[in-house]
C-alpha cells in the first residue's frame with residue numbers, strides 16, 4: 458500500500474503551491490486536455506513536480522495539474538490521469554482522488570473517451586455516466602483500513618450523483634447539446650475488446666466501454682466526494698462496424714472533434730454548480 462506519508466506530502470505541497478483550493482476538480486480524459494488551456498489566471502504544476510505523484514505515461518495525457526478559472530468558476534484541472542494498464546495499482550490510479558479529499562475538494566468531474574456499446578449510440582455522442590460496472594478488477598479500497606479515506610465497506614448505489622446528473626442534463630438542454638445517459642463498463646485493457654466481449658458487455662447492460670474512471674469513482678464514493686462522469690463516445694465498440702479495427706488514433710481524432718462541444722457542456726456545468 459502507498460504510505461500515508463506520501464499522500465500527506467503531496468497534499469502539503471499542493472496546499473503550499475496552489476493559489477487556491479476550489480470545491481471542484483475536473484479530470485480531462487483522452488483528447489480533452491486542451492480545455493485546461495482556456496483556464497484563466499492559471500497556475501500549472503507538472504505531475505512530475507508534485508512530491509509523491511505518479512507519472513502519466515500515455516502520450517495523449519499531458520500530466521499537468523492546472524488551477525484556474527473556467528466559466529467564472531475556480532477549478533483544478535487534471536490533464537491526464539493514471540490507468541491500471543500502465544502498470545499502476547488500483548490505489549495508485551485513484552491516488553489523486555484521495556489527495557483531493559485531503560485538500561478539501563468536494564466535487565469531482567471525471568471525463569473519458571469510451572467505445573459505444575449501446576446500438577443507439579453514434580460516434581461523437583456524449584454520455585452522462587449513470588452507473589458503472591467492473592467485474593474482477595482490483596479495488597483502490599483493498600488493503601489496510603484508512604478511516605481518512607472512508608469506511609472499509611461502503612455504499613455504491615449512487616456513485617454518480619443524481620443531483621449533478623440532473624444539473625448536467627439541464628445544462629445540456631439549455632445549450633442545445635444532446636446527451637445520452639448510460640452505464641460505463643470498465644475493461645482493464647490496454648488491448649481493445651473482442652467482439653465476443655462486447656456482445657457480453659451489452660448483454661450485461663453496459664452502454665459504453667472504457668479503461669479508466671471506475672477506480673477513481675470508487676475511491677471517491679468511499680471518501681464521500683460527489684461525482685459527475687461524462688464519456689465521449691469516440692468509436693463504436695469492437696465488432697459493431699463490419700471490417701473496422703479500433704485504434705487509439707481513431708479514439709483521439711474523434712475525441713478532438715467532440716472536444717469543443719464537450720468543453721461547452723463542461724463549462725456550462727461549472728457555471729451552474
Ligand code: HPA
Nearest residue numbers: 570571572666667668694
Ligand atoms: N474500448 C475501450 N476503451 C476505449 C474504447 C473502446 O472501444 N474507445 C475509447 N476508449
